[in-house]
Amino acid sequence: MFANPNRVAPDRLAASGRSPKLIGVTGSLVLNDGPRRIEIHPLRDSVHAQGFLTVYLPAEKLLIEADAYTPGPAGSPPPPVVDGNHQSLVNHIERLGLQVDRILPLHGRVVPLRELMAQVGR
Structure with a gap:
């Protein structure tokens, strides 16, 4: 898949002629280019699926995740029973x-x- 050229809407990587570098993640991984730091961490003990990763941006204090928490509408009450994923x-x-x-x-x-x-009663 990554070997195929992007001819529909080439981005900078496609225009450069370089191949993407893929990095497998089995534990935590920190990417750092000096001023920017990105932390990738496996989410243990998920009741949804194994192999989930979260991405943490320390400068922004932002955690990026999928499926562990999908918020309801703003102001919605907590569920009567705590969701195990949450x-x-x-x-x-x-x-x-x-x-x-x-x-x-x-x-x-x-x-x-x-x-x-x-959502978890805290």
Whole structure:
């Protein structure tokens, strides 16, 4: 798939003639180019699926994830029973000591961490 040229809408990588560099991730991985740092961490103990990764941007205090937490409409009440995926994500943030202010769920709106915490009764 990555060997095929992008002829429909070539981006800078396609125009450069270089091949993409793929990096497999089995544990945590930190990418750093000096001023920017990106942390990639496996999400352990997910009740949804194994192999999930989260991406943390320390400068923005932003956690990017998919499927562990999809927020409802703004102001919606917490569920009567805590969702195991939500609790797993809270445990993940706390175990790694991530300083998260906002969460970017790939299936929902950007939310403050306090919305996730309210969903788990905290």
